[in-house]
Amino acid sequence: MDGKALEFVGISEMLTTLIANGRSAQEAASQLGRAFQTGQIRLADRHGNTLNEGDYAFMAEMLHDRAAGVATTRNDLGWLRVKDDAIGGVRFQFELACGLSDKGENEPQATMTRIDAVRTCLEQGMTPANTVSWAAFYERVRDLADGWVDKKQGTIKRGFDDKTIWRDVKRSTN
Known part of the structure; x- marks a missing residue:
């Protein structure tokens, strides 16, 4: 397996990628928030430390508020961590969860056992x-x-x- 499959991608890059693929900022934020809450994308920091459930809820809420134009001090502090790409997930989970890839490039194309x-x-x-x-x-x-x-x-x-x-x-x- 090559390194791209496990490549870290930050939340701000996820948002930028979704917007570049035709989603509005609000659609992109909503889609990521749902993927975080359902566990399709597991969040971690750059060192591989996974976030706890409270962090997941906060990230989803922050993305929703940000897309709706609601700014709070708490959300602004969280957004600084996101903007830095200090928090993110594994690229293939992001691409699969957000419909950017039907099959990862490292996956076999034929049905398997x-x-x-x-x-x-x-x-x-x-x-x-x-x-x-x-x-x-x-x-x-x-x-x-x-x-x-x-x-x-x-x-x-x-x-x-x-x-x-x-x-x-x-x-x-x-």
Whole structure:
């Protein structure tokens, strides 16, 4: 896996990229806020220290207020950290969560087995309950391994339930 997959991208760069891809400032802020709150993008500082849940809520609120033109001292102090790109996430999580990439350039294009999909996600830095939520990890594995009967309805194929994927992760990390 090359370094681009785990490349750090700051929040201000995320916003700039979304705006350059046709979103308004408000749409970009809202989309990032949702991705932070749902765990699709795990936030950390440049040293790899993950943020706590309170920080996630604050970042989402700050982005929303900023997009709406509401300025507060608390938000302005938070914005300084964002503007510095002192806080951000992993580039591939950002690109996938915001629809900038259907498939990461480091991912195989063909359907793979469930266990290969789990290993691919782990190799790309997706660590359930750490860098991504379990729900986002399960969904990604199902996407890679064609584990859906009907994704829109949330119907999964046999052998792609949460517990089975969880067991695959435990076997792969031990």
